[in-house]
Amino acid sequence: xxxxxxxxxxxxxxxxxxxxxxxxxxxxxxxxxxxxxxxxxxxxxxxxxxxxxxxxxxxxxxxxxxxxxxxxxxxxxxxxxxxxxxxxxxxxxxxxxxxxxxxxxxxxxxxxxxxxxxxxxxxxxxxxxxxxxxxxxxxxxxxxxxxxxxxxxxxxxxxxxxxxxxxxxxxxxxxxxxxxxxxxxxxxxxxxxxxxxxxxxxxxxxxxxxxxxxxxxxxxxxxxx
Numbered sequence: 001x002x003x004x005x006x007x008x009x010x011x012x013x014x015x016x017x018x019x020x021x022x023x024x025x026x027x028x029x030x031x032x033x034x035x036x037x038x039x040x041x042x043x044x045x046x047x048x049x050x051x052x053x054x055x056x057x058x059x060x061x062x063x064x065x066x067x068x069x070x071x072x073x074x075x076x077x078x079x080x081x082x083x084x085x086x087x088x089x090x091x092x093x094x095x096x097x098x099x100x101x102x103x104x105x106x107x108x109x110x111x112x113x114x115x116x117x118x119x120x121x122x123x124x125x126x127x128x129x130x131x132x133x134x135x136x137x138x139x140x141x142x143x144x145x146x147x148x149x150x151x152x153x154x155x156x157x158x159x160x161x162x163x164x165x166x167x168x169x170x171x172x173x174x175x176x177x178x179x180x181x182x183x184x185x186x187x188x189x190x191x192x193x194x195x196x197x198x199x200x201x202x203x204x205x206x207x208x209x210x211x212x213x214x215x216x217x218x219x220x221x222x223x224x225x
Contacts, residue, residue, distance in 0.1 A: 039187040039188050039190075040187070040188040040224060041185055041186070041187055041188075041224070041225035042185065042186055042188065042222060042223065042224055042225065043183060043184070043185045043221075043222070043223045043224075043225055044183060044184055044185075044186065044194065044197050044198075044219060044221075044222055045181070045182075045183045045219070045220050045221035045222070045223075046181065046182050046183065046184075046194065046197065046208075046217040046218065046219060046220065047179050047180075047181050047217060047218050047220045048083075048179040048180040048181070048215055048216070048217060048218075049083075049205050049215075049216040049217055049218040050083045050084060050085035050120050050179070051082055051083060051084050051085060051117075051216075052085060053084070053085050053086040053087070053088065054072045054084055054086075054087050054088070055088040055090060056069060056072060056087070056088065056089045056090065057088075057090045057092070065096050065097055065098040065099060066097070066098065066099040066100075066101055067089065067091075067094075067097060067099070067100050067101065068101045068103070069087075069089075069100070069101065069102050069103070070103075072084075072087065073087075073102045073103070073116055073117060073143070074114040074115065074116060074117060074140075075114070075115060075116075075117045076114065076115075077114055077115040078213075079212070079213055080207065080212070080213060080214065080215075080216070081118070081214060081215050081216075082117055082216065083117060083118040083119070083120060083177075083215075083216075084117050084118070084119045084120060085120050085121070086119075086120060086121045086122075086123060087119045087121075087122050087123070088123045088124075088125070089122075089123070089124045089125070089127070090125050090126055091124075091125070091126040091127035092125075092126040094126075094127075097127060097132065098131065098132065098133065099132065099133045099134075099135055100124075100132060100133070100134045100135065101135045101136075101162070102116070102134070102135065102136040102137070102143060102171070103135070103136070103137050103162065114140065115140050115141070116136075116140050116141065116142075116143045116144065118144045118145070118146075118175070118177070119143070119144070119145045119146070120145075120146045120147070120177045121145070121146060121147050121148065122145045122147075122148040122149075122150075122155075122172075123148065123149050124148070124149065124150055125149070129150065129154060129158055132158055133158055133159075133160055133166070134155065134158050134159040134160070134171055135159075135160055135161070135162045135166070136159060136160075136161060136162070136169075136171040137161070137162055138161045138169060142170070142171060142172060142173035143171050143172050143173070144172075144173050144174075144175045145172055145173070145174060145175070145177075146174070146175065146176070146177030147174070147177070148172075152172060152174055155171065155172045156170040156171060156172055159171035159172065180215065182217070185225060186198055193208070193209065194208050194209070194217075195209055195210050196208065196209065196210060197217070197219050200219055200222075201219070201222070202219050202220065202221060202222055203218070203219065204218070204219045205217070205218045205219075
């Protein structure tokens with residue numbers, strides 16, 4: 001008799017336990033789903049990118065006593081803001097050099113569709129600057145540099161425009177070349193204003209947006225938040 005009572009009690013307890021568990025899931029006849037997981041968040045740190053150093057040496061000379069910088073000195077006026085890290089003009093073994101021309105051998109490079117690049121550092125070596133003229137096209141404005149191994153007064157003392165005949169004018173202007181930095185946080189898969197950098201790895205270089213205009217940046221850090 002005791003055995004039958006124990007079996008009956010066990011069945012009742014099991015039934016109550018089952019109902020209790022079900023009551024945690026079913027509320028008013030509806031199933032409550034678990035909350036969705038939060039999407040991954042990533043922080044992207046960008047730093048303004050300067051194009052690699054360009055060296056104009058004797059292998060790139062054009063003409064007898066003149067060195068033409070041609071496209072090395074120019075960037076698109078309306079499409080981007082490419083900046084050179086360093087421009088080196090090396091006059092080694094060119095004792096007859098008399099002019100450095102910040103334009104091409106065949107006239108204006110693209111007329112007013114171009115402008116001078118900004119140059120982080122201008123280095124002119126192995127030249128007697130007392131006998132050198134720096135020629136520039138003032139239609140593009142001043143040549144903006146962050147610094148130089150020559151003083152601004154030395155550079156401008158030897159600069160001339162090429163309009164019709166040589167006219168004395170200041171070609172160079174010193175500007176602040178501190179690199180711009182920025183950062184943004186994006187949920188994985190979501191749109192951001194820096195579309196070209198989403199899901200890229202550290203070291204990636206590109207323009208900020210898909211229209212490829214404005215400044216170039218380098219991805220210097222990517223961290224999961």
